[in-house]
Amino acid sequence: MEELTLAQAWENLVLLGPEIWQASLETALMLGIGLASAILIGGPLGVWLYLAQPGQILANRFVAGVLGWLVNLVRSFPFIILMVSLVPLTRILVGSTIGPVAAAVPLSFAAIPYFARLVEQTLREVPRGVVEAAEAMGASPFEIVFKVLLREARSGLVASLTILTISFLSYSAVAGVVGGGGIGDLAIRYGYYRFQTEVMVAMVVLLVVVVQLIQFAGNRIAQKLDKR
Amino acid sequence: MISLGSVSKRFRHPDGGWFDAINDVSLSVKAGEVFGLIGFSGAGKSTLLRLINLLERPDAGCVLVDGRELTALSAAELRRARQNIGMVFQQFNLLANRTVAENVAFPLEIAGWDKAAIRARVAECLEVVGLADRAEHYPAQLSGGQKQRVGIARALAPRPKVILADEPTSALDPKTTQSVLECLADINRRFGVTIVIVTHEMGVVRAICHRAALLESGRLIEVMDVAGGEVEANSAAARELLEAA
Ligand SMILES: Nc1ncnc2c1ncn2[C@@H]1O[C@H](COP(=O)(O)OP(=O)(O)OP(=O)(O)O)[C@@H](O)[C@H]1O
Ligand SMILES: [Mg+2]
Numbered sequence: 500m501e502e503l504t505l506a507q508a509w510e511n512l513v514l515l516g517p518e519i520w521q522a523s524l525e526t527a528l529m530l531g532i533g534l535a536s537a538i539l540i541g542g543p544l545g546v547w548l549y550l551a552q553p554g555q556i557l558a559n560r561f562v563a564g565v566l567g568w569l570v571n572l573v574r575s576f577p578f579i580i581l582m583v584s585l586v587p588l589t590r591i592l593v594g595s596t597i598g599p600v601a602a603a604v605p606l607s608f609a610a611i612p613y614f615a616r617l618v619e620q621t622l623r624e625v626p627r628g629v630v631e632a633a634e635a636m637g638a639s640p641f642e643i644v645f646k647v648l649l650r651e652a653r654s655g656l657v658a659s660l661t662i663l664t665i666s667f668l669s670y671s672a673v674a675g676v677v678g679g680g681g682i683g684d685l686a687i688r689y690g691y692y693r694f695q696t697e698v699m700v701a702m703v704v705l706l707v708v709v710v711q712l713i714q715f716a717g718n719r720i721a722q723k724l725d726k727r
Numbered sequence: 728m729i730s731l732g733s734v735s736k737r738f739r740h741p742d743g744g745w746f747d748a749i750n751d752v753s754l755s756v757k758a759g760e761v762f763g764l765i766g767f768s769g770a771g772k773s774t775l776l777r778l779i780n781l782l783e784r785p786d787a788g789c790v791l792v793d794g795r796e797l798t799a800l801s802a803a804e805l806r807r808a809r810q811n812i813g814m815v816f817q818q819f820n821l822l823a824n825r826t827v828a829e830n831v832a833f834p835l836e837i838a839g840w841d842k843a844a845i846r847a848r849v850a851e852c853l854e855v856v857g858l859a860d861r862a863e864h865y866p867a868q869l870s871g872g873q874k875q876r877v878g879i880a881r882a883l884a885p886r887p888k889v890i891l892a893d894e895p896t897s898a899l900d901p902k903t904t905q906s907v908l909e910c911l912a913d914i915n916r917r918f919g920v921t922i923v924i925v926t927h928e929m930g931v932v933r934a935i936c937h938r939a940a941l942l943e944s945g946r947l948i949e950v951m952d953v954a955g956g957e958v959e960a961n962s963a964a965a966r967e968l969l970e971a972a
Binding site: 626628629631632633634635636637638639642646647650651653654724725726727 | 780782803805806807808809810812813814816818820821822823824825833834836837838865866867881885891
């Protein structure tokens with residue numbers, strides 16, 4: 500194989516521009532659906548898991564046990580196995596097993612319990628006395644969740660969401676290779692199968708930059724929200 | 728205003744046994760009174776105080792506050808009744824991500840006040856505790872004494888008939904203690920709020936209480952009168968506490 504000059508490498512990448520853009524959109528779509536499910540389903544699940552713990556306002560040993568067990572069960576699947584086992588469900592839900600929307604199904608499945616656990620852990624940092632003060636004022640469970648727990652834990656919740664986003668950016672690359680598309684898939688197709696190392700390098704650099712940006716933004720927002 | 732009739736509360740020990748934290752205690756607190764609950768650590772003072780707003784539910788006995796039997800109320804009714812009972816804590820328990828004004832507004836939001844009324848009432852209460860200039864600060868930016876005065880303003884905001892205070896000055900130095908106690912006494916005098924205050928110091932009883940109940944091992948030992956800053960006590964335990972002060 501002939502030596503590749505920097506100029507040629509750049510030219511190759513420019514030629515791939517539209518495909519890189521397309522792949523970025525696919526990754527964003529996978530990640531967006533996964534994170535949205537995590538927040539909308541995993542968030543409430545995490546709150547419930549917290550509230551069901553002994554000593555909390557909806558303490559229920561049975562509920563806490565079942566929820567905790569379910570969360571652990573799904574989280575114990577290696578992601579690639581979860582993907583494969585969910586193929587039939589994906590086909591029912593999406594009508595296909597390839598493409599970013601199909602890949603978002605196992606991503607969501609993994610993200611929901613992951614975020615639920617992060618939320619539960621974060622809420623534990625709210626001092627018990629503050630919740631008790633709200634109870635003493637006559638706050639309802641609903642008000643305790645929204646006006647006390649989520650508000651007091653908000654910077655921790657943003658930090659949790661940052662962790663989730665970065666982990667699932669990486670998971671989405673795995674999902675992409677098995678038919679989802681996206682940046683990871685592009686890197687493998689060109690960088691590995693076609694020996695275009697420059698594509699691999701460019702994609703890795705892109706991911707590194709994105710991860711740094713997400714972490715930076717997450718830290719800034721969490722810091723802004725924290726008045727403790 | 729408050730009447731406890733033969734209340735008892737037991738807690739389960741980790742080893743499975745039971746522990747009588749409050750054992751058949753009856754007492755009543757008159758409207759407009761500052762009533763102390765005093766005793767050594769572990770005597771059951773906090774537990775007794777928490778029985779008054781049902782943060783702890785008694786295993787036996789009745790809890791009458793402002794003419795209502797709290798143990799008979801539904802969850803929603805109890806929440807409404809609690810809006811009439813303010814509470815002040817040793818560790819302040821303020822919401823860290825809310826400003827001083829937002830903390831004082833919190834019980835009013837729960838009680839469903841409208842925005843304009845909340846704003847006016849918050850300003851009024853901060854004036855009472857002398858923190859009008861700190862309205863937009865966060866609790867982390869305040870001293871312990873200031874935090875406690877926010878706690879008092881918060882308890883006062885919904886115009887409760889009763890304020891329960893659990894060692895409100897135990898985390899504060901003597902000088903700050905004095906100013907916080909004066910603040911409570913002031914509220915009692917100006918607004919006629921009945922105050923029940925838990926303490927392990929006779930000094931606090933002398934400073935602001937009209938009467939005080941002495942607890943030991945979950946039992947009521949005696950109810951002492953306080954006149955002209957002197958505590959009239961008969962029991963040995965009370966004299967011990969008087970000497971410690
Ligand atoms: N939730 C609980 N579970 C088990 N035991 C408890 C619980 N709350 C209180 N107790 C026990 O009941 C007894 C009385 O506790 P309480 O907090 O009322 O004492 P106290 O007089 O307020 O003491 P202190 O001055 O140390 O605050 C203590 O022995 C305590 O260990
Ligand atoms: Mg106590």
